Amino acid sequence: MGKFLERNKLISLEKAASTVKDGDMVAIGGGLCLREPIAMLRELMRQGKKNLHIVGTAHGFDMDFACGGGIVGAAQDTHVSFEQDFGLALNYRRACESGKVKINENCCNTIIQQFRAAAYGIPFMPIMSAKGSEETLLHPEFRHMICPFTGNDLILVPALIPDVCICHVQKADIHGNVKIEQPYVADVLMTRAAKHVIVTCEELVSEDEMKKIGPTMPYYEIEHVVHVPMGAHPTSCYPYYAYDREHISEYYKLTQEGEEAFKKYLEKYVFSVKSNDEYIEKIGGAEKKKRLASWKDSKEAWMELFKYE
Numbered sequence: 001m002g003k004f005l006e007r008n009k010l011i012s013l014e015k016a017a018s019t020v021k022d023g024d025m026v027a028i029g030g031g032l033c034l035r036e037p038i039a040m041l042r043e044l045m046r047q048g049k050k051n052l053h054i055v056g057t058a059h060g061f062d063m064d065f066a067c068g069g070g071i072v073g074a075a076q077d078t079h080v081s082f083e084q085d086f087g088l089a090l091n092y093r094r095a096c097e098s099g100k101v102k103i104n105e106n107c108c109n110t111i112i113q114q115f116r117a118a119a120y121g122i123p124f125m126p127i128m129s130a131k132g133s134e135e136t137l138l139h140p141e142f143r144h145m146i147c148p149f150t151g152n153d154l155i156l157v158p159a160l161i162p163d164v165c166i167c168h169v170q171k172a173d174i175h176g177n178v179k180i181e182q183p184y185v186a187d188v189l190m191t192r193a194a195k196h197v198i199v200t201c202e203e204l205v206s207e208d209e210m211k212k213i214g215p216t217m218p219y220y221e222i223e224h225v226v227h228v229p230m231g232a233h234p235t236s237c238y239p240y241y242a243y244d245r246e247h248i249s250e251y252y253k254l255t256q257e258g259e260e261a262f263k264k265y266l267e268k269y270v271f272s273v274k275s276n277d278e279y280i281e282k283i284g285g286a287e288k289k290k291r292l293a294s295w296k297d298s299k300e301a302w303m304e305l306f307k308y309e
Contacts, residue, residue: 001118001161001195004223010174013276016198016224017043020164023073025053027115027194028062029167029187030235032083033243035180036062037168037200039231042270042279045069055162057108057186061235061248064089067101068255068262069270076104078111082252085245090255091262105138112186114160118193126154165194168232169216170240172201176222177215179205181238184216191221200228202240228276233283233292241292246308247283 017040020026030036041062044052051073054066058079066072068091075096080089095101109129117125126145136142136155143156167187171179178199180187191197204227205213231237234244234251254265273279280289295302 008174009176009225013043016226022050024163027162027165027190028056031058031185032060033235035232035237036235037166039228064091067091067095072101074102078108086252115189115193117159118161124156162194164196165190166198168200171203171205172225173210176219177210178217180216197222198224200226200231242295
């Protein structure tokens, strides 16, 4: 959507989070337990953001964490859970069942086509994948149309235009050129659909280095760049680090105990932490980084990371 032409887009995490306004529709990049912008979510909580309309595809820790942290007013995702490892996303479930968070249930193909319509600059996209389901009953904004070429009944879904897209990526330069290692999930479409785009990155590289490796997204699609090593923790950001099962186990046990118990997690890892560097030290510092990076050493080393309870 945007054409962001500033030469130097590097700003602090705090400044980037301050550009997100209460009530904004915010697209979250990554998915499930992969490359989610958790450092940014922590900062949004510290700044007391409220009633964000979070949109995305299949998610887990990020949406559950955001609901537990009280920054979500509406959730428009296609799936939220901790998959086969831990199961249900309990903060998310409690928030939705209580009515604190409004659910706008969707499916992956539909929401991707809605992002695609926005990225293409068109008002809607025709789909057929929702036919035969009750998805349309949940979305009175969807329309039906008879295709003028085939005579088939089509469902028209409106363009989904987030106010802000937040993604965590492997590499970026100060101009906003971005390198994402596959899988991209829906990040590329989200950035092109959104009015404003914030990218947090593991590694800040030179313009020459970016030219060598080739950007996944060009500078003019990105408004702000924030250098945040381990910014996806406790989700993974390969090849830098794997999913931190030990940390998520600590998190999940507190979600099982209820909202009051979960406040202990927020106090320990969000509100008592002043910076990303301080957060890294709190989760185990250099030793933790070394351990999570050990997945590269061998299949056995990678599997060892999943033995923590």
